[in-house]
Amino acid sequence: MDDDGNNSLDLQEFMKFLPDFGVEVNPDEAKVMFQALDKDGSGTIDLNEFLLGLRPPMSESRMHILDKAFEKFDKNGDGVVTVEDLQDLNNLRQHPKYKDGTWTEEEVFENYLATFDSTPDDPDGKITHEEFVNFYTSLQIENDAYFNQLIRNRWKIQ
Structure with missing residues (x-):
């Protein structure tokens, strides 16, 4: 095309x-x-x-769980996730490139943010709610119950 x-x-x-x-x-x-x-x-x-x-529209149950996850991700509640919001995500400090000294903690966080950025040619270091939803839509998991459990486990949501 x-x-x-x-x-x-x-x-x-x-x-x-x-x-x-x-x-x-x-x-x-x-x-x-x-x-x-x-x-x-x-x-x-x-x-x-x-x-x-x-892409097909996201189901109401998926949007509900993603809204909860984004609220948890967005520590200061300003509607945008930045490096500052990621400081408490200890699992990022387990990244192999951080552990071997190749990347600084900030580089690990920036790399993590970039995975969600829907404009890979022009990353802005921030994740909006829309980018967050777009990332999880791209997983293409057909079963809502499995998707919701995956998000609950990842973001430790009850």
């Missing part, structure tokens, strides 16, 4: 591939679809925007 190889789709590339996948829409409908997927308004759809646009 990405004819020019720039790791994103412009409107022309997007409109070109729709019929290939059996999507028959007029140009105005295609533009509306494109704009809905282009979350950052850049005029292109990157892979992350594309995948997020195609």
